[in-house]
Amino acid sequence: MKKQREKEILSLLVDRRRIEVTELSALLGVSQVTIRKDLDQLEKMHMIKRVHGFAQLSSEDDINSRLAWHYEEKTKIAEKAAELISDGDTVFIENGSCCALAALTIASAKKNVTIVTNSAFIADYIRNEPNVQIVLLGGIYQKESQCLVGPMIRESAMNYNVKYCMIGTDGWNEKIGFTNKDQMRAQAVRDMAASAEQVVVLTESDKFSAAGTVPLNLSRCRVSVLTDRNLSEEVKEKLKAQQIEIMTA
C-alpha cells in the first residue's frame, strides 16, 4: 500500500487526539521533515489540523475527523460504491463520513454525474470537483451534522426518481434493522429512499455489532449493504435471510 505511513499517523491520531511532530518522527522512524510533509498532505485533505508542534484531529464530531477512523476501509467502500455509478447518472447521497468519501470518489472519477444530497457538508466537500453537478435538498439545517432535515426534504426528493440512494448508518441488529442517532435525520433518509429504486447502505463492518437508537425502517425498500471484508459470516447469513444483498469492498 502506498501511503501506509499516513494511515498509521491517522490511527495514532484517532487514539491520542493530538501528537507532537517529534513523537511521530520517533515512533515511525523517519525524519521530522518527512512527517511534516505527510501532515501537510493530510491537512490538505482536511483530515487533520496542524498547530505549532502538533498534529490534531479536527473538532470532535466533525465529519472530517470521523473520516480518520477506519480510513482505509472507508476508502475501499467508497471506491466500490463509485463502481455502481455510470457517467451521466443521478444519485442520492445522504449524510455521513462514508457517504462523503463515496461522493468525492464518484465526483472525481465520473463525468457529468448529478449528486443529490441533504448534506451541506458533502456539497462543500466535493465542490472543487469540476465534473459533477450538485443539488442540495433544502430543509432545517442541523448545526453539528451540517445536514438538512424536515418536511422540505420529502417535497424536494419527490421531484426525482433515481436508481441508487446511498446512506450511512449507526448500527444494526437482526430485529430492527439499520439505525440512526436522530429521528429527524432518519426521516430524511426514508424520504430520500422513497425516491430511489435501491438503497445502498455504506458502512464499515464493525457497525454491525450493535444497534443505535432510531430504526430507519427501510423494510419497504430494496436494500443492499456495501461493507468491508471483516463482516462475520453469522451476520451475512442474517442479512441474506432478510433479502439484503451484500457487496464487499
Place this chain on the structure above:
Amino acid sequence: MKKQREKEILSLLVDRRRIEVTELSALLGVSQVTIRKDLDQLEKMHMIKRVHGFAQLSSEDDINSRLAWHYEEKTKIAEKAAELISDGDTVFIENGSCCALAALTIASAKKNVTIVTNSAFIADYIRNEPNVQIVLLGGIYQKESQCLVGPMIRESAMNYNVKYCMIGTDGWNEKIGFTNKDQMRAQAVRDMAASAEQVVVLTESDKFSAAGTVPLNLSRCRVSVLTDRNLSEEVKEKLKAQQIEIMTA
C-alpha cells in the same frame, strides 16, 4: 474604535494579498507578538489565512476574503440590519458578504430567530451561534458562490411569509435598478423577495457607481436600501424618486 489595527491589517492585505509578519510589525509600529495575536484573531474569523511567516487572504473570490474589503462599513451595515429584527422573528437572507455579516450579527445578538437562506456559505458561517435556527432553501448548488438556485427555491420560499428579505447587490443605475452577476441567482432573489413584505438591499455605497449585467427587477416589491454614510446626495435623490427608502448605517 477598538480593533483599529485589525482593520489596518485587512486593508493592507486587500492591496497586497500577502504580507510578512515582520513587515506588518514594522509598518504598524508594534511588536511581532502583537501582530501575531491580531492575525490569530482574524484567522479565527476566517478572514485571513496564516502561513509560516506571512498572512494572506483566503482564496480569491471566497466570500470570506471579500469581507476584508470595506470591512468596517460592512460591520456597521450589518449592525443596522440587525436592528430591524426582533427576537423570535423569521428573516430571509440571501447570499453575499454583507448578508453573511448581517446574518452573523443577527444570530449572535437576537434570541430565537429563524434565518432562512439560499446560501450554504451563510449556514456554515453562522452555525456556531446557539440562538438561531437555520433553514436552507434547496436547489442547484453553485460551486463558487456556495449558494442554491433553481426552481426548488421558489417552491420552498412559498412556504414562508416574512417581513424582511435581505439581499446583496452588484451594482445599480437609475434605469434598470439593482443588478447581479448571475441570472440564476437573480431569479433566486426574485423568488425569495416574493415571499417578503419588504426587500432590504445591504450594500456599500460604492456599488452605486455602476450597474452589473443582470437586472434584479424588484419593481413589484417594496424596496429599502441599507448603506454607509458615503452615498452621494445625487443618488439619494434618484432613489427617493423611485420610492426606495434609504437607511444609513
Place this chain on the structure above:
DNA sequence: CTTTTTTGGTTTCATTCGTAAGTTTTTGGA
C-alpha cells in the same frame, strides 16, 4: 542489462513560532 528520471527520504540552517515573564497603558470604581 545499463542509464536516466522520478520519487521519497535526510541533513542542515536561517527564520519564525508560541510561551512566559515583565512593563506600560487603560479602565473603572471609590
Place this chain on the structure above:
DNA sequence: TCCAAAAACTTACGAATGAAACCAAAAAAG
C-alpha cells in the same frame, strides 16, 4: 482625582518551521 485591577503590549528565548542541498532506492527508458 487617585488608585487598583485588568488589558494591551514588549522582550527574551528555546523549540518548531520551511527551504535548499543532498542522497539513495525504485521506476522508466533505452
